[in-house]
Amino acid sequence: MKHKILIANRGEIAIRIIRAAKELGIPTVAVFSTADQHALHVKFADEAICIGASSSKDSYLNATAILSAAVATGCTAIHPGYGFLSENADFADMVEGALMTFIGPKAQTLRLVGDKAQARAIAKAHNVPISKGSDGIVNDAQEGLKVAKAIGYPVMIKARGGGGGRGIAVALSDDAFLKAFERTSLEAKAGFSDGALYIEKFIESPRHIEVQILRDQHGNLVHLFERDCSVQRRNQKMIEESPSMLSDIVRRKLFQSALKMAKGVDYVGAGTIEFLVDRQENVYFIEMNARIQVEHPVTEMITGRDLVKEQIRIALGHPLSFKQRDIRVQGVAIECRIIAEDPRHMFRPSPGVITNVVFPGGPGIRIDTHLYPTFEVSPHYDSLIAKLIVHAPTRLEAVKKMRVALEQFVIEGIQTNIEYLYLVMHNPEYIKGAVDTGFLMRFHTLFEEANA
Numbered sequence: 001m002k003h004k005i006l007i008a009n010r011g012e013i014a015i016r017i018i019r020a021a022k023e024l025g026i027p028t029v030a031v032f033s034t035a036d037q038h039a040l041h042v043k044f045a046d047e048a049i050c051i052g053a054s055s056s057k058d059s060y061l062n063a064t065a066i067l068s069a070a071v072a073t074g075c076t077a078i079h080p081g082y083g084f085l086s087e088n089a090d091f092a093d094m095v096e097g098a099l100m101t102f103i104g105p106k107a108q109t110l111r112l113v114g115d116k117a118q119a120r121a122i123a124k125a126h127n128v129p130i131s132k133g134s135d136g137i138v139n140d141a142q143e144g145l146k147v148a149k150a151i152g153y154p155v156m157i158k159a160r161g162g163g164g165g166r167g168i169a170v171a172l173s174d175d176a177f178l179k180a181f182e183r184t185s186l187e188a189k190a191g192f193s194d195g196a197l198y199i200e201k202f203i204e205s206p207r208h209i210e211v212q213i214l215r216d217q218h219g220n221l222v223h224l225f226e227r228d229c230s231v232q233r234r235n236q237k238m239i240e241e242s243p244s245m246l247s248d249i250v251r252r253k254l255f256q257s258a259l260k261m262a263k264g265v266d267y268v269g270a271g272t273i274e275f276l277v278d279r280q281e282n283v284y285f286i287e288m289n290a291r292i293q294v295e296h297p298v299t300e301m302i303t304g305r306d307l308v309k310e311q312i313r314i315a316l317g318h319p320l321s322f323k324q325r326d327i328r329v330q331g332v333a334i335e336c337r338i339i340a341e342d343p344r345h346m347f348r349p350s351p352g353v354i355t356n357v358v359f360p361g362g363p364g365i366r367i368d369t370h371l372y373p374t375f376e377v378s379p380h381y382d383s384l385i386a387k388l389i390v391h392a393p394t395r396l397e398a399v400k401k402m403r404v405a406l407e408q409f410v411i412e413g414i415q416t417n418i419e420y421l422y423l424v425m426h427n428p429e430y431i432k433g434a435v436d437t438g439f440l441m442r443f444h445t446l447f448e449e450a451n452a
């Protein structure tokens, strides 16, 4: 069969997917909003179709418009990227209903793991460790309060449909719990059209460690080791690395848990199982992301495998092109998310026109981006504008390489976090490694003091 892929996304990930498809000899169709008519993904695809106005809900979340574009251009498959419709089970159903291939897991799997409370229950049923918490969602604040009292403060209140670090709150007392519960429920209703919440014990100073897996339609399953994504602000990742600095015993435990989870939900495609690891190296499953992840490049650098190509091949019915024993870790990779935001003002977004951009280069440097001079960073979308990834034999060499690369990365016209990242790369705690999820807030306090 002659394949043709529509990419239902924008920005760096749309370009990343176009590249993978081109290397596989598959033509691509880009979709774009009116704000993105001059975007690079539009230029790089073989064809491009405008699907609506700037606002995401009129364009990149407009399932009908996207599906019509795919039908009109004779596409055989749709790659949803990350964010937007990537984990939307109804969209996956619509794609399959139109006799096209959804490049991702089955709609049924998306439904299972998209409900984070249910994903916890599945983990428990498969002996994957979870933190104490509610069995499924809690029906109201009083029921939540009972759970909170039973497991003990601090607790975390989490939206079942949450994502992107949103719909999460910590509570330290009964009073605070009740307030946070109402607030989070409203936020979740507004953000995810689903106000349902569940409760988890708050894990103190954990590391966020996630495992990349691939499973084909023939049941072949592999993991591609782990990523440490502990450098976060507001529960959102900023810097990721692979491998982590955990002991091999814990790493093996994480891999085994991730494989159990993937089998448990009959996963197909590229997926990520996220865990928290506390100071005693106890492991807790938190969620499964049923899509390609923003930070997938660090795994590609250390394993030398192309995850997006593999994802496409799997969707087209091919068996995995390698076995577990073929996958080795070489060196250390670090990714910095370059974001159009101002770290001096609460990381507020900084949209605008790029007047100049100079990319770093050299051995072991990779940049995934959609930027070019005169491109306008729109306020309508995520403020991620580039990913800078370095690969070196050791972590310290990777850190040093990242410093040089950040120093030579010039973006003019808007505020970015480049200088901030450069300072993180010189922080003694970061250099030592194995930081917890509270690190960036500690760093930020120092940063603000230095800038006061």
Ligand code: ADP
Residues within 6 Å of the ligand: 082, 083, 084, 161, 162, 163, 164, 165, 192, 237, 289, 292, 293, 294, 295, 382
């Ligand atoms: P990753 O784990 O791949 O880093 P992120 O949590 O950073 O994923 O999310 C990737 C992208 O998807 C971001 O642009 C984020 O804002 C968006 N995103 C993730 N989940 C949701 C969701 N449930 N609703 C809206 N946007 C989401």
Ligand code: ADP
Residues within 6 Å of the ligand: 131, 156, 162, 163, 164, 165, 166, 168, 200, 201, 202, 203, 204, 206, 208, 232, 235, 236, 274, 276, 286, 287, 437
């Ligand atoms: P999202 O769907 O938004 O990605 P996650 O459930 O993956 O949400 O959690 C995002 C981040 O929030 C984690 O990486 C971690 O830093 C923090 N977090 C989530 N659950 C807990 C918990 N139970 N205890 C402590 N921190 C947590």
Ligand code: MG
Residues within 6 Å of the ligand: 164, 274, 287
């Ligand atoms: Mg997560």
